[in-house]
Amino acid sequence: MNQITPQPGIMDIALYEGGASHVAGKSNVLKLSSNENPLGPSDAAREAFSRAVHDLHRYPSTDHGALRAAIGAVWKLNPEQIICGVGSDEIIHFLCQAYAGPRDEVIHTEHGFAMYRISALAAGATPVEVPERERVTDVDAILEACSGRTRLVFLANPNNPTGTMIGAGELRRLAEGLPRKAILVLDGAYAEYVEGYDAGAALIAERDNVVMTRTFSKIYGLGGLRVGWGHGPKAIIDVLNRVRGPFNLSSAALAAAQAAVQDTAYMAKCRDENARQREWLAGALAEMGVPSDHSTANFILARFADAAEAEACDAHLRNEGILVRRVAGYNLPNCLRITVGDESACRRVAHAVGQFK
Ligand code: PMP
DSSP states (O other), X not given: OOOOOOOGGGGGHHHHSOOGGGTTTOSSOEEOSSOOOTTOSOHHHHHHHHHHGGGTTSOOOSSOHHHHHHHHHXXXXXXXXXXXXXXXXXXXXXXXXXXXXTTOEEEEETTOOHHHHHHHHHTTOEEEEEOOBTTBOOHHHHHHHOOTTEEEXXXXXXXXXXXXXXXXXXXXXXXXXXXXXXEEEEEOTTGGGSTTOOTTHHHHHHOSSEEEEEESSSTTOOTTTOOEEEEOOHHHHHHXXXXXXXTOXXXXXXXXXXXXXXXXXXXXHHHHHHHHHHHHHHHHHHHTTOXXXXXXXXXXXXXXXXHHHHHHHHHHHHHTTEEOEEOGGGTOTTEEEEEOOOHHHHHHHHHHHXXXX
């Protein structure tokens, strides 16, 4: 019988999102640990979800045609080049399953999102960690780390947990410099927070080695429903569809996601409100001696004097009922990642950090 050996990275999952179990049954807990949208989903998405409940005995669509058409219309992409998955986690997983095997290497950046490593290990491939420069993606370091075995290069832009991002010129230089068999995966989980950012769509239109992943878990406020999508050259999307199960997304999740992406006014409102609160929070913490890099996403990476101070502040916040993310596992022991909440949440977290300081 085959022995299934747990891979080291998979053990990190419990730490990776500080999920619902941390808040179950407790009152007045402020969860700022998972980069969720404090405003929740749009009313249109909630209503679509409720309507879908009438048809729960029906299997969902297998090709996600309506959702892909809606995404394509909003983002001006060809629906034939879109694939939908159970969160963007599943798209990351499909990429590793389809393109990375035991002799292959998968590159991710030093502080990059944990799923890249976990999915690479699950596919039997070797994750290769590349240093960043002052918490910003270093394209030269990635290119230097590439070898004939590199199959995938994962890069979140904006990056989680740093919140920093690199520009279109750097992305192009990276895509152009990769070895022949390598695919650049631009993870756009936070792309919608950056007004006017195309998440790599123009690059994908020109090249055959670039893919983007996107999610409904962040700005669209649908993390609980687990919907994400990918866009890339048709040849790659076709391969990913071969490792996708036919009914990977539920009908209610599909309906809510479709309504959410169509509600572009609500998305813009969430983006603008996030930017306002983020600048306020970053400014308030900086005045208390807790700096952060300029964030382009819906969280800030607050830097403390050292690991002990970060840990002590985390403990104080927990005591006050505020959950933020320790990022020691991301090699950032002196930092705490704090999701940008609504106005009262930002005031509450700033007040608690002020008490600590
Ligand atoms: N990529 C990045 C950079 C993320 O931060 C996250 C969620 N924390 C994901 C992907 C996965 O999101 P989901 O599976 O909910 O779409």
